[in-house]
Amino acid sequence: MSRHMRVMTASLLILSGLVAFLPAGHVSAGGMVLNPGFELGEGEVPWQWDLSGNAERVDSGAIYAGEWAARVGGHGDILTQWIENITPMVTYEAWGWIYVLGNVTGVIYLDFWEGKEGRQLVATRVLSADDTEGYYVQKTSTMQAPVGTTHLRIRLQGTGWAEGGEVRFDEVGFYPIRMFCFIATAAYGTDTAMQLDVLRDFRDQVLIRGTPGSQFVAAYYRLGPPVAEFIAQSDFLRAVVRETLINPLVNLLQWSQGLWRAQPDTSS
Numbered sequence: 001m002s003r004h005m006r007v008m009t010a011s012l013l014i015l016s017g018l019v020a021f022l023p024a025g026h027v028s029a030g031g032m033v034l035n036p037g038f039e040l041g042e043g044e045v046p047w048q049w050d051l052s053g054n055a056e057r058v059d060s061g062a063i064y065a066g067e068w069a070a071r072v073g074g075h076g077d078i079l080t081q082w083i084e085n086i087t088p089m090v091t092y093e094a095w096g097w098i099y100v101l102g103n104v105t106g107v108i109y110l111d112f113w114e115g116k117e118g119r120q121l122v123a124t125r126v127l128s129a130d131d132t133e134g135y136y137v138q139k140t141s142t143m144q145a146p147v148g149t150t151h152l153r154i155r156l157q158g159t160g161w162a163e164g165g166e167v168r169f170d171e172v173g174f175y176p177i178r179m180f181c182f183i184a185t186a187a188y189g190t191d192t193a194m195q196l197d198v199l200r201d202f203r204d205q206v207l208i209r210g211t212p213g214s215q216f217v218a219a220y221y222r223l224g225p226p227v228a229e230f231i232a233q234s235d236f237l238r239a240v241v242r243e244t245l246i247n248p249l250v251n252l253l254q255w256s257q258g259l260w261r262a263q264p265d266t267s268s
């Protein structure tokens with residue numbers, strides 16, 4: 001199985017590598033958090049986030065992979081981002097990595113709005129973590145946008161501060177769930193292809209079970225949409241991706257599914 005996993009991982013890495021060809025600033029699809037890892041910005045200001053109080057972008061040092069994280073240091077410190085082009089009735093997946101030191105709670109607040117700073121439509125969803133013992137922990141939730149939604153507001157904060165407390169955030173993400181297979185969808189021109197069922201199966205049964213897998217999924221969510229948007233523009237690219245990457249990958253996964261499926265399929 002490990003050899004198959006290596007082949008598959010290599011294929012997906014090649015796929016992700018397509019992002020290197022994208023022009024800067026190409027990410028433009030609606031309804032998703034941009035710069036989810038706080039890797040973009042100038043000095044203390046994370047790109048796409050509004051600052052209040054002493055919230056800042058900091059070098060994440062040895063705590064977590066990547067160069068940067070966002071840190072809040074007290075009661076009034078808030079990082080806010082408004083996401084536009086949210087589609088009503090679509091189910092989204094939200095997640096964030098939270099690092100908490102000392103007696104304080106790290107909180108990610110998410111709420112749907114009609115109009116930016118217009119009217120909040122439903123109760124705020126809260127993802128929170130207490131002392132994370134020197135690690136980042138991932139908190140996730142799924143949320144369906146109610147009728148009338150146009151925007152999502154995300155706020156990063158700490159509550160119940162005590163002296164010496166610190167809260168950091170990294171990899172805050174928000175994507176439509178169906179977009180996991182965006183690259184394959186772009187390659188096939190439809191999201192109902194049988195091949196997509198195999199990929200979804202693999203995601204649900206293997207990738208999101210372990211921490212390395214879920215980190216991979218988070219990275220894929222970040223890289224996938226711009227790649228998909230890029231290849232969808234060209235029939236030639238779509239054919240290349242379909243024939244050289246996705247079809248072999250799907251064949252490999254189908255052939256080996258007895259190894260990774262929790263319940264071997266006995267229906268045929």
Ligand SMILES: [Ca+2]
Nearest residue numbers: 037066068170
């Ligand atoms: Ca980061």
